[in-house]
Amino acid sequence: MSGHVNLKDTVLEISGVNPRKCMQCGKCSGTCPAYGEMEYHPHQFVTMVDRGQIEKLMASPSLYRCLACMACLERCPRGVEPAKLVEAVRLLVIRQQGQNHMTGDDIPEKLDPELPQQAIVAALRKYGK
Amino acid sequence: MRYSYYPGCTLKTRAKELDRYARLSAAALGAELEELPEWQCCGAVYPMAKDEIATRLSAVRALMSARDLGTTLVTVCSACHNVLKRANEDLKADENFRTKVNNYVAPEVPYAGEAKVIHYLEMLRDEIGFDAVKEKVVNSFKGKKIAAYYGCLLLRPGKVMAFDDPENPRVIEDFIASIGATPVLYGQRNECCGAYVTLEDKAQAQKSARRILDSAKAAGAEMIVTACPLCMYNLTANAPEGAVPVKYFTELLAEALGVKEVQA
Ligand code: SF4
Ligand code: SF4
Ligand code: SF4
Ligand code: SF4
Numbered sequence: 001m002s003g004h005v006n007l008k009d010t011v012l013e014i015s016g017v018n019p020r021k022c023m024q025c026g027k028c029s030g031t032c033p034a035y036g037e038m039e040y041h042p043h044q045f046v047t048m049v050d051r052g053q054i055e056k057l058m059a060s061p062s063l064y065r066c067l068a069c070m071a072c073l074e075r076c077p078r079g080v081e082p083a084k085l086v087e088a089v090r091l092l093v094i095r096q097q098g099q100n101h102m103t104g105d106d107i108p109e110k111l112d113p114e115l116p117q118q119a120i121v122a123a124l125r126k127y128g129k
Numbered sequence: 130m131r132y133s134y135y136p137g138c139t140l141k142t143r144a145k146e147l148d149r150y151a152r153l154s155a156a157a158l159g160a161e162l163e164e165l166p167e168w169q170c171c172g173a174v175y176p177m178a179k180d181e182i183a184t185r186l187s188a189v190r191a192l193m194s195a196r197d198l199g200t201t202l203v204t205v206c207s208a209c210h211n212v213l214k215r216a217n218e219d220l221k222a223d224e225n226f227r228t229k230v231n232n233y234v235a236p237e238v239p240y241a242g243e244a245k246v247i248h249y250l251e252m253l254r255d256e257i258g259f260d261a262v263k264e265k266v267v268n269s270f271k272g273k274k275i276a277a278y279y280g281c282l283l284l285r286p287g288k289v290m291a292f293d294d295p296e297n298p299r300v301i302e303d304f305i306a307s308i309g310a311t312p313v314l315y316g317q318r319n320e321c322c323g324a325y326v327t328l329e330d331k332a333q334a335q336k337s338a339r340r341i342l343d344s345a346k347a348a349g350a351e352m353i354v355t356a357c358p359l360c361m362y363n364l365t366a367n368a369p370e371g372a373v374p375v376k377y378f379t380e381l382l383a384e385a386l387g388v389k390e391v392q393a
Contacts, residue, residue, distance in 0.1 A: 014178040033321045033340075037333045064329050067337075068174060069321030070285035074295055087177045102328070110328050114366045116143040116358035118208050122173040122325035125184065 007054035007092060015088035019050035021078045028072035028082045038062040042072040042082035049085050054092070063090040064101055064127060090126070100128035130256060133195040133202045134162035137209035138170040144206070144358035150379035151205045151249055153388040158257050158265060162203060165194050171212040174325070182229050188216035189230050189240070196244040203252055205379065207357035210248045211282035211290070217242050218289045248283065248292065249379070250300050250356065259307040267387040269309030275381075276313040276350035276373070277301030278341065280360045281321045295319070301354065304378060308385035315348035317341040322363035331367065338367040345373050354378040 012018070022043070029041035039062045040048065048057055057063070063086060072082040093099050102123055132155075140148035155162045169187040176184045191213060195202035204210040220227050221242035231239045247255070253262060279298055287295030298319060302312035322341060323334030342364060345353050353375045355361055364375045383389040 014180050067321045067324045069281040074285045084177045116139045116362050118139040118173040119325050123328040125174050
């Protein structure tokens with residue numbers, strides 16, 4: 001159980017988010033363009049982090065579907081900033097040894113001639129370390 | 130007026146036209162863009178975790194270099210702009226980040242966010258003025274219905290970017306009007322195009338692109354303009370058949386100013 005507490009503390013610390021401010025209005029999830037692709041929606045991230053269910057979130061593909069578009073963060077009436085929780089949980093995963101979700105080796109097969117460099121840089125930043 | 134200029138890695142490679150037309154147009158408008166003598170890729174996405182220091186340093190170095198040159202730093206790519214602006218604002222607001230950065234880079238003069246960083250569209254609006262742009266137009270886009278695509282990175286987080294009203298922006302519409310065209314409003318203009326997720330799940334990115342393109346089409350747009358090479362990619366390479374065509378705003382500007390064919 002203490003492991004859970006530590007994970008939660010780390011998430012709160014590196015994200016700077018206070019999930020207790022959330023009033024569960026669901027506006028973040030309503031505006032999320034990745035809603036259909038995320039198993040856990042932004043408002044659920046907030047509750048689950050608050051409940052310490054970090055390992056469940058760490059195992060979820062939702063971490064790689066968030067676009068970091070900041071719609072949830074901009075439109076939350078309570079200033080909760082769910083996007084920062086998604087990022088913090090993803091970092092807990094990819095900072096572990098051998099847990100990169102995508103590496104340079106995965107890129108060549110995904111390349112197409114029109115793809116801008118920034119897409120590759122961004123994906124490697126978001127999905128690996 | 131002289132400015133420092135941060136083109137970013139994509140404008141040096143896949144999006145060379147975005148860069149070329151930005152430079153030609155600036156020159157025609159009397160703005161001198163001087164590329165920073167040394168810069169590295171900013172990383173394309175702003176690291177949101179408080180303990181990410183190293184991943185923010187290339188942006189910080191560009192900001193420090195603009196401060197030392199004493200000129201306002203201009204960006205064109207929405208992603209570069211988001212990273213540079215957020216890094217600068219965090220340097221002002223977050224003492225822990227500022228201290229770590231200064232200890233690590235050890236600049237001659239400590240840096241606390243003194244550089245001013247603006248997007249090219251802000252330069253047009255706030256420094257040159259859209260009226261002045263209008264006066265220099267030789268090829269008007271009169272009668273053309275053009276939709277602005279903001280995406281997310283120019284606008285958000287609104288408090289940090291302070292670029293425009295994040296929910297009801299108008300700078301690109303004002304730009305469109307300045308070159309003689311008719312701006313078309315549509316619901317999805319500030320929703321995300323799918324970003325880097327195109328590399329993780331192409332279907333998801335295609336869905337985002339379709340949502341935006343359908344919304345612009347239904348509003349009667351004949352063309353969409355963007356500032357970002359990744360928006361451009363998602364709205365073209367991930368577009369459904371028969372979608373509204375997408376151009377860089379700098380290309381239209383250069384055409385309107387009659388400098389598109391100038392060899393720089
Ligand atoms: S919008 Fe804010 S307050 Fe509402 S559910 Fe999301 S995080 Fe909670
Ligand atoms: S930042 Fe992520 S979670 Fe928030 S709205 Fe965008 S895609 Fe959804
Ligand atoms: S955002 Fe992009 S294009 Fe711009 S420098 Fe950064 S990575 Fe490169
Ligand atoms: S809309 Fe897409 S590329 Fe454009 S700024 Fe957002 S994520 Fe970026």
